Amino acid sequence: MKRIVILGAGFGGLRAAIVLGKKSRELRNKGYQITLIDKNNYHTYTPLLYEISTTSKETANYLDLKSVTTYSVEGVLLGFPIEFIQGEVINIDLLNKKIQLADQPAAAASARQVEYEYLLIALGAETNFFGIPGLQENALELKSLNDALKIRDTVWEMVEGAATDEAVDIVIGGAGSTGVELAGEIQEWISQMRKEGHRCRTSVTLVDAASTILNGFEPKIINRATARLKKLGTNILTAEKVSKVENGKVFLESGKIASYDILIWTGGVKANSIIDKLPFKKEKQGRVGVADELLCALENPDLEVGNKIYGIGDIVCVHDSRGRPVPMVARAAIIQGTIAAKNTINDINGRKLRFRYNPKEYPYIIPIGGKYAIAKIGPIIISGFFGWILKGLVELNYLDSIMPLQRALKIWLKGLKIFIQNDRLG
Ligand SMILES: Cc1cc2nc3c(=O)[nH]c(=O)nc-3n(C[C@H](O)[C@H](O)[C@H](O)COP(=O)(O)OP(=O)(O)OC[C@H]3O[C@@H](n4cnc5c(N)ncnc54)[C@H](O)[C@@H]3O)c2cc1C
Numbered sequence: 001m002k003r004i005v006i007l008g009a010g011f012g013g014l015r016a017a018i019v020l021g022k023k024s025r026e027l028r029n030k031g032y033q034i035t036l037i038d039k040n041n042y043h044t045y046t047p048l049l050y051e052i053s054t055t056s057k058e059t060a061n062y063l064d065l066k067s068v069t070t071y072s073v074e075g076v077l078l079g080f081p082i083e084f085i086q087g088e089v090i091n092i093d094l095l096n097k098k099i100q101l102a103d104q105p106a107a108a109a110s111a112r113q114v115e116y117e118y119l120l121i122a123l124g125a126e127t128n129f130f131g132i133p134g135l136q137e138n139a140l141e142l143k144s145l146n147d148a149l150k151i152r153d154t155v156w157e158m159v160e161g162a163a164t165d166e167a168v169d170i171v172i173g174g175a176g177s178t179g180v181e182l183a184g185e186i187q188e189w190i191s192q193m194r195k196e197g198h199r200c201r202t203s204v205t206l207v208d209a210a211s212t213i214l215n216g217f218e219p220k221i222i223n224r225a226t227a228r229l230k231k232l233g234t235n236i237l238t239a240e241k242v243s244k245v246e247n248g249k250v251f252l253e254s255g256k257i258a259s260y261d262i263l264i265w266t267g268g269v270k271a272n273s274i275i276d277k278l279p280f281k282k283e284k285q286g287r288v289g290v291a292d293e294l295l296c297a298l299e300n301p302d303l304e305v306g307n308k309i310y311g312i313g314d315i316v317c318v319h320d321s322r323g324r325p326v327p328m329v330a331r332a333a334i335i336q337g338t339i340a341a342k343n344t345i346n347d348i349n350g351r352k353l354r355f356r357y358n359p360k361e362y363p364y365i366i367p368i369g370g371k372y373a374i375a376k377i378g379p380i381i382i383s384g385f386f387g388w389i390l391k392g393l394v395e396l397n398y399l400d401s402i403m404p405l406q407r408a409l410k411i412w413l414k415g416l417k418i419f420i421q422n423d424r425l426g
Pocket residue numbers: 007008009010011012013037038039040042043044046047048049050087088089090122123124125142143144178272274312313314315328329330331333365
């Protein structure tokens with residue numbers, strides 16, 4: 001059997017696997033099997049990570065939190081004849097059509113190299129520290145379940161261990177949606193802790209180089225989010241670029257210094273660095289240039305790399321009709337995963353029909369502390385409690401798209417029970 005290999009079981013890769021899995025019999029008859037590779041044996045629902053970062057150990061333990069935000073890849077693919085390999089991709093050898101995986105103690109040498117005939121790359125993004133001196137060494141980040149737990153534990157331990165009136169200053173660098181969500185939620189969590197008797201002085205400061213928070217979003221959204229954060233007590237420092245970080249101090253280009261006890265960096269992402277070494281055309285943030293069929297564009301079009309290589313999700317850069325790069329969001333990755341999978345099926349079946357990716361303005365929801373979120377669907381903006389309800393429904397809808405409804409409901413209700421306690425304040 002020749003392999004169709006999908007790299008990454010995130011939003012895009014998992015969707016591609018499901019679409020290909022539904023055609024597995026047809027593909028098998030043509031001599032192809034489907035292989036999905038991810039370094040984790042679970043799929044992460046990233047929109048819930050900010051909740052994990054702010055759920056105290058008393059509200060939910062590690063296993064409960066893990067079960068509501070991550071879902072076993074093999075569980076999701078149950079019933080599909082898809083081979084799942086848990087392994088870290090360390091190189092893609094385009095010329096020899098081989099994926100190289102990191103050494104795993106129990107694995108045979110042959111298990112560290114996976115040959116492919118078709119390749120769909122969906123390895124996502126990583127935090128971009130922009131080479132700012134001292135930043136990576138001193139800051140926490142929020143990209144994975146473990147990152148979220150680390151933030152939770154750090155905040156908890158600092159506030160728990162602080163004496164009455166002792167200062168605990170939290171600085172969040174980057175006021176995009178992740179920074180804003182996290183600032184709002186930490187702020188609420190801290191007010192709850194104060195109600196429970198912790199008497200230290202805490203502050204949450206959001207710093208961004210742009211002139212507003214949520215740079216690039218429309219003014220109405222920015223105004224509502226700013227008002228909400230101010231109401232919660234968050235300090236907002238905009239038009240302030242971080243120049244360096246030294247133990248306990250964030251130096252800003254303006255000459256100001258923001259002191260911190262906890263520093264979290266949500267100031268940027270870039271395509272997975274595996275891509276850096278590959279001879280693809282690179283766009284902004286190291287993302288691979290793809291045309292509307294989602295084929296990865298080679299720097300040298302004459303390079304012989306065998307069959308077509310598709311790029312999906314955060315690792316690729318597609319421009320909309322106004323020339324703006326499509327934002328790195330789950331909805332784009334899911335749609336691209338479907339398109340790349342369908343084009344692969346058509347390629348193998350020798351059909352001429354090609355699906356094209358047509359970027360759209362995707363709806364979005366930004367939760368900001370407690371039972372409050374700002375949602376934008378087309379021209380409609382909903383903020384407050386109904387935005388928060390909508391966020392829950394979007395999550396249920398996503399779960400239902402990757403697993404049977406009964407299981408989706410069970411996980412969703414469990415999460416709701418945890419996060420309703422977490423979001424006690426309105
Ligand atoms: C905190 C946070 C909150 C977010 N909230 C939202 C939101 O509310 N709405 C929204 O639309 N988007 C949100 N996003 C963005 C969204 O998560 C991404 O756009 C989306 O995950 C992109 O999908 P993807 O398939 O490209 O990558 P991912 O979903 O990131 O998947 C990449 C996969 O590749 C695997 N992988 C990476 N490197 C390797 C390797 N070397 N070897 C093997 N496997 C590897 C990873 O384990 C992962 O499973 C959020 C992101 C974060 C970090």
